[in-house]
Amino acid sequence: MSELPVDAAVTEGRIPDRNPEGIPELHEVECPPELREQIETLIGRYPDRHSVSIPALWAVQRLYGWCTPEGIREAAAVMRVTPAYLESVASFYDLLHTEPVGSHKVAVCTNISCWMRGGDELLDAFRAAAAGAEDLFVTGFECLGACDIAPMASIDERYFGPLEAAEAATAIEQLLAGEDVLPAKALEQRPLAGDTDA
Amino acid sequence: MPETRVLLEHAEDPALRTLAGYKGYGGYATLGKAYRELEADVILKELEESGLRGRGGAGFSMGKKASFLPRGEMAKYLCCNADESEPGAFKDRELMQRNPHQLIEGIAIAAIAADAGHAFIFIRGEYDSQADILDAAVAEAYEAGYLGKNVLGSRRDLELIVHRGAGAYICGEETALLDALEGKRGNPRLKPPFPAVQGLYGGPTLINNVETLSNVPRIVAHGAEWFKGFGTEQSPGTKVVSISGGVRRPGNYEVELGIPTRELIYGLAGGPDPGNEVKAFYPGGSASPVLTAEEGLDLPYSFEAMAEAGSMLGSGSIIVADDTVSIPHMALRTARFYHHESCGKCTPCREGTNWTVKMLERVVRGEATPMDLDIISSVQENIMGHCLCVLGDSMAMPVSAMVKKFRPEFEAVVDSAQTEAVAA
Numbered sequence: 001m002s003e004l005p006v007d008a009a010v011t012e013g014r015i016p017d018r019n020p021e022g023i024p025e026l027h028e029v030e031c032p033p034e035l036r037e038q039i040e041t042l043i044g045r046y047p048d049r050h051s052v053s054i055p056a057l058w059a060v061q062r063l064y065g066w067c068t069p070e071g072i073r074e075a076a077a078v079m080r081v082t083p084a085y086l087e088s089v090a091s092f093y094d095l096l097h098t099e100p101v102g103s104h105k106v107a108v109c110t111n112i113s114c115w116m117r118g119g120d121e122l123l124d125a126f127r128a129a130a131a132g133a134e135d136l137f138v139t140g141f142e143c144l145g146a147c148d149i150a151p152m153a154s155i156d157e158r159y160f161g162p163l164e165a166a167e168a169a170t171a172i173e174q175l176l177a178g179e180d181v182l183p184a185k186a187l188e189q190r191p192l193a194g195d196t197d198a
Numbered sequence: 199m200p201e202t203r204v205l206l207e208h209a210e211d212p213a214l215r216t217l218a219g220y221k222g223y224g225g226y227a228t229l230g231k232a233y234r235e236l237e238a239d240v241i242l243k244e245l246e247e248s249g250l251r252g253r254g255g256a257g258f259s260m261g262k263k264a265s266f267l268p269r270g271e272m273a274k275y276l277c278c279n280a281d282e283s284e285p286g287a288f289k290d291r292e293l294m295q296r297n298p299h300q301l302i303e304g305i306a307i308a309a310i311a312a313d314a315g316h317a318f319i320f321i322r323g324e325y326d327s328q329a330d331i332l333d334a335a336v337a338e339a340y341e342a343g344y345l346g347k348n349v350l351g352s353r354r355d356l357e358l359i360v361h362r363g364a365g366a367y368i369c370g371e372e373t374a375l376l377d378a379l380e381g382k383r384g385n386p387r388l389k390p391p392f393p394a395v396q397g398l399y400g401g402p403t404l405i406n407n408v409e410t411l412s413n414v415p416r417i418v419a420h421g422a423e424w425f426k427g428f429g430t431e432q433s434p435g436t437k438v439v440s441i442s443g444g445v446r447r448p449g450n451y452e453v454e455l456g457i458p459t460r461e462l463i464y465g466l467a468g469g470p471d472p473g474n475e476v477k478a479f480y481p482g483g484s485a486s487p488v489l490t491a492e493e494g495l496d497l498p499y500s501f502e503a504m505a506e507a508g509s510m511l512g513s514g515s516i517i518v519a520d521d522t523v524s525i526p527h528m529a530l531r532t533a534r535f536y537h538h539e540s541c542g543k544c545t546p547c548r549e550g551t552n553w554t555v556k557m558l559e560r561v562v563r564g565e566a567t568p569m570d571l572d573i574i575s576s577v578q579e580n581i582m583g584h585c586l587c588v589l590g591d592s593m594a595m596p597v598s599a600m601v602k603k604f605r606p607e608f609e610a611v612v613d614s615a616q617t618e619a620v621a622a
């Protein structure tokens with residue numbers, strides 16, 4: 001491929017199955033059988049195998065905690081696309097991590113409605129509460145689609161709010177102790193707004 | 199004025215989430231009828247006559263869009279847009295969480311009208327719990343024969359996949375959604391061709407919002423006339439309105455379109471905390487030009503009234519700023535969001551959002567000069583209408599409205615900084 005003019009190499013590089021780097025063969029990677037099976041099942045469900053790139057990267061992230069280069073190579077080998085292609089997809093999306101993150105994830109919304117109700121302070125409180133704790137990834141986030149419980153946070157993929165800054169420490173303690181986090185503040189617990197007392 | 203719960207009828211009952219619960223309230227009867235008795239054209243006509251307008255932002259007639267799909271043997275697709283990532287919007291979350299089967303039934307009926315054999319629900323990755331609920335509901339629907347091969351003995355197939363996104367607001371834009379579903383980075387495509395003609399995998403594709411599709415079963419069950427009995431002539435039906443920000447009872451309220459906005463903000467959502475007043479609000483999500491309390495509170499909450507007032511109903515999400523909120527800071531939060539989410543494909547949006555954030559940061563840090571306010575406004579003008587998709591405009595519209603309508607507040611921030619600088 002090195003003889004290609006630069007323009008052509010760039011264009012070719014964008015095609016999922018025709019990257020100069022090539023597609024790894026399955027025997028060249030050590031893909032855990034359960035990962036391979038998951039991705040193959042996905043491929044069977046979609047009209048086009050390329051569509052499974054995000055779900056396959058989710059599967060990699062579930063298995064390894066983040067989208068590791070090896071994990072990406074394994075998924076690429078099963079999908080028959082180049083690792084560079086999957087990497088470019090992973091790097092586009094905020095929830096797919098191409099660097100190690102903790103196994104617990106806290107995303108605190110700092111968008112308009114949460115900001116109005118103390119989202120910045122809540123993020124500070126979570127950062128302070130998580131300081132020194134390994135395996136914990138705290139980040140500010142854009143609107144999570146739960147402005148009704150502002151200020152709110154997503155803790156290991158579940159929504160909680162409205163939160164007082166003081167509750168951040170409790171939440172982190174419970175999280176690290178493996179307990180239920182702030183059960184009374186879980187979104188699932190909330191009735192429809194119109195069914196609550198004013 | 200009370201709510202008018204149609205889509206959220208029985209939503210307080212947790213059993214509604216299950217197939218048995220949904221069927222207990224008459225669910226899936228319309229799908230059965232549609233397969234047994236109704237031709238695709240009849241369903242299409244009903245949807246078109248109902249005047250149902252898209253609930254995802256643009257407000258385009260759903261039936262008309264479905265009728266744009268060409269006929270013929272080629273594979274056609276239906277995509278339900280459940281990306282819901284615009285600040286202020288959280289209605290689709292409620293609809294999916296409380297009544298997933300209503301959406302699935304709506305998709306299945308719309309798929310008959312569009313002659314689609316494959317359907318997808320593209321749900322934002324953050325909605326993990328809602329995606330789990332949908333997955334469970336879809337599995338139940340397959341089990342019961344409402345999805346899969348030869349649905350209800352009709353000799354039609356319908357596959358439905360819940361596809362989780364991975365955190366990118368731009369994937370809510372319909373063509374970016376298609377790219378994401380095809381496994382690519384979610385960059386918008388140039389239109390035309392429109393998805394109805396050339397969409398997913400190059401095939402004709404109908405894309406509709408969760409709330410739009412959730413309306414379909416009842417329209418087909420009760421007819422267009424019944425649906426038009428709610429709302430206004432140009433905005434028929436009910437709307438699940440998300441209200442948040444400076445109100446005492448934030449949440450989703452389902453109302454007939456056209457009710458006074460004041461009723462929504464003060465009546466249902468309880469208005470601002472005691473002692474505060476409404477200063478301004480975004481009537482239709484963070485992309486809609488803000489309205490001042492004077493301009494907006496007494497307008498009917500409808501597509502046409504909001505458009506006439508120079509704003510838009512959008513996704514139907516009201517964010518209230520009470521009089522404790524600094525508008526320049528709110529403008530900055532708004533701009534930061536669009537800057538972060540810009541996909542970078544076209545220059546006015548990529549550079550315009552970047553510079554707007556930088557300039558607004560200067561304003562709130564007290565480093566701006568009065569001329570900066572004019573530059574901010576002119577940058578917005580240069581973004582509007584010049585981008586590949588509407589994301590650029592989605593920042594430019596609210597930011598320019600804030601600078602224009604609250605100019606004295608921006609100037610006061612700038613002036614006080616200058617006075618301090620001179621004194622120092």
Ligand SMILES: Cc1cc2nc3c(=O)[nH]c(=O)nc-3n(C[C@H](O)[C@H](O)[C@H](O)COP(=O)(O)O)c2cc1C
Pocket residue numbers: 251252253254255256257258260279280281282283284367368369370371372373405406407408410411587588589592
């Ligand atoms: C940047 C951007 C983000 C969007 N996000 C969403 C979204 O999250 N959900 C949605 O339904 N529509 C969204 N839309 C609108 C869609 O492009 C499309 O118009 C809509 O899904 C069509 O469905 P409807 O006609 O039922 O409203 C977005 C548009 C843009 C430009």
Ligand code: SF4
Pocket residue numbers: 368386539540541542543544545547548585586587588589590591
């Ligand atoms: S307007 Fe912004 S988000 Fe849309 S295509 Fe252009 S750069 Fe991407």
Ligand code: FES
Pocket residue numbers: 109110111112113114115142143144145146147148150152285286287
């Ligand atoms: S602004 Fe925080 S969830 Fe919407």
